[in-house]
Amino acid sequence: MIKKLVNFELRFVQKLISFKLQYTKYSSYQGEISEAAENIINRDFHSEKPNERVLTDITEFSIPAGKVYLSPIVDCFDGMIPSWTVSTNPNADLVNSMLDDYHSKLKEDEKPIVHSDRGCHYRWPGWINRMNKYGYTRSMSKKGCSPDNSACEGFFGRMKNEMFYGRNFVGVTIETFVEIINDYIIWYNTKRIKASLGYLSPMEYRQSLGLI
Incomplete structure (x- = not known):
């Protein structure tokens, strides 16, 4: 009887470990590979104008066809996603190309604070060199x-609740899923209303202020 109980408990623990490994959240943290930047944002996600304070991070989507990674910029002014990249590989190019694209859209005098976690992508020379150059x-x-980056995590949560969780992606190719992500972010920027913006989308809000 004792032996059976021990065997049962062992199998139960093994299942718990397997479950935890299966649902572990993607993390880009690889230790203290370079000197970290100061936490200037310090959980103050309010901004008086666009491209003053922005957030970034990487999130993972896992579908039967494979894994897809999203790297966006989230503007603290109104939640706009002015730039994003999607890839099947969470490498340095995912974030570096996103930052290059974001920079191409800014005015010469716009020099935002860019807040991230301590992921390796934001500690590698490519990212740091771009930040300095720009x-x-x-x-x-x-x-x-x-x-410390909850506003960016909040965007990921809303996005996954609205276009990912509870949906069946069996038979959906990686290419089609990337299109689904891109279409969602375009809709999020142009059509999804927010109470904090007077029930306007980020794009409509900026238009109402004469910013675009």
């Missing part, structure tokens, strides 16, 4: 403190 200010969350 004159942007780096800001980083404290180690293992997700609330």
Whole structure:
């Protein structure tokens, strides 16, 4: 009887470990590979104008056809996603090309604070060199403190609730899923209303202020 109980408990623990490994959230943290930037944002996600304070991070989508990674810029002014990249590989090019694209859309005098977690992508030379070249200010969350970038995590949560969770992606190719992500973000920017913006979308809100 005792032996059977021990065997049952062992199988139960093994299942728990397997479940935890299966649902572990993607993390780009690889240790302290370079000097971290100061946490300038310090959980103050309010901005008086566009491209003043922006957030970034990487999130993973897993579908039967494979894994897809999204790297966006989230503007603290109104939640607009002015730039994003999607790839099947969470490598340096995913974030570097996103930053290059974002920079191409800014005015010469716009030099935002760019806040991220301590993921390796934001500690590698490619990212740091671009930040310096563009004159942007780096800001980083404290180690293992997700609330420091909660506004960006909030976007990921809303996005996945609205276009990912509860849907069946069996038979959907990677290429089609990338289109689904792109279409969602375009809709999010142009059509999805927010109470905090007077029930306008980010694009409509900026148009109402004469910003675009």
